[in-house]
Amino acid sequence: MTPAARTQAAIDLVDAILDAARAGGAAGDQVAKRFFAARRYAGSKDRRAIRTLAYDAVRRFGEPPVSARSAILAMADADPLLAATFDGAPYGPAPIEPGEPRAEAGPAPRWLVEAFAAAGLGDTELVALLDRAPLDIRVNRLTADRDTVLAEIGGEPAADLPDAIRLPADAAIDQNGVLNDGRGEVQDIGSQIVSLATCAEPGGFAIDLCAGGGGKTLAIAAQMNGQGRILATDTDRPRLSRLAPRAARAGVTIAEPRLIDPGKEIAMLADVAGQADWVMVDAPCSGTGTWRRNPEARWRLTPDRLARVVATQARLLDVAADLTAPAGTITYVVCSLLDDEGAGQVTAFLDRRPDWRALPLALPRGRVHGPGMRLTPAHDSTDGFFVARLGRA
Known part of the structure; x- marks a missing residue:
């Protein structure tokens, strides 16, 4: 041409x-x-x-x-x-x-620039959101060790995460055996970090309430050393259908997919209400933290769409509270840097649920932001995330 x-x-x-x-x-x-x-x-x-x-x-x-x-x-x-x-x-x-x-x-529509400023994020953070993202791999500790995978695919090990490997953005490993045989999963380092916030342990019961294709389900299964039970639910059949083959490749036998109807979570999860040790709410969101990978998402987002996902997030937090055992915890995650979806959303939950409180987080990257922690591309070299861990007072 x-x-x-x-x-x-x-x-x-x-x-x-x-x-x-x-x-x-x-x-x-x-x-x-x-x-x-x-x-x-x-x-x-x-x-x-x-x-x-x-x-x-x-x-x-x-x-x-x-x-x-x-x-x-x-x-x-x-x-x-x-x-x-x-x-x-x-x-x-x-x-x-x-x-x-x-x-x-310009970095974003004017109304979003103002929303980022209100969340304490300036031009440097906005510009970093539009850089090309590297390719991150989570080594599956159930079937592999990082040194062996590093020798096979190269890349740089993350010093603060024992299972993470970073490769250049244009690294071509789609056909690599590491991904095809379950020894590794493509997963942003930020996503790996917020998965750690569940503090899941072997032998317990976890619910991944918005499991999607199962990336965080598999990460939690590795934390649990393949022991216990994970109920992975979602309302999107095509996305959830990806979990079973991924779990089989990864040697994960404790994950149970369950398709649920939107708005009917309580009724369709009544058999596990009040039983979960850990509930992960990786809530639907605006995706403002993933612009490095999906820069055109800025063109899709409108105030009305943001209002709709904020309402969904609030409902899912209330569902999660009903699923959690008395001593259990909720890990709330959004790949967004807007306070309406992050710190403000959790604050609103705590206001209407005075028997709950925010728990301290000890994560390898991120900064305290309101009742949780925030990760950003500029500060943490990850996608943008807000994460909070909640327990009954």
């Missing part, structure tokens, strides 16, 4: 990501996968160049641009080589016309 054709392809890809974000469709990585599947004529170097330019544009513009062309044009104003590709060549973008609109660069 010519440089001009690559530029036009990047414009087309950003437009597809924009359309999906506006319609609440597929995530950006899925849009890109389908985009390139329909363009098999593009070689590996072409795909890499197109993806790089497209995602540079997605990261650079916090407000959804009026069009992808307006975003790439704004970048071309500072890049003569990119501007030169707007030459009207076949398969390339049309020449630049005087007065064409340009997208305005």
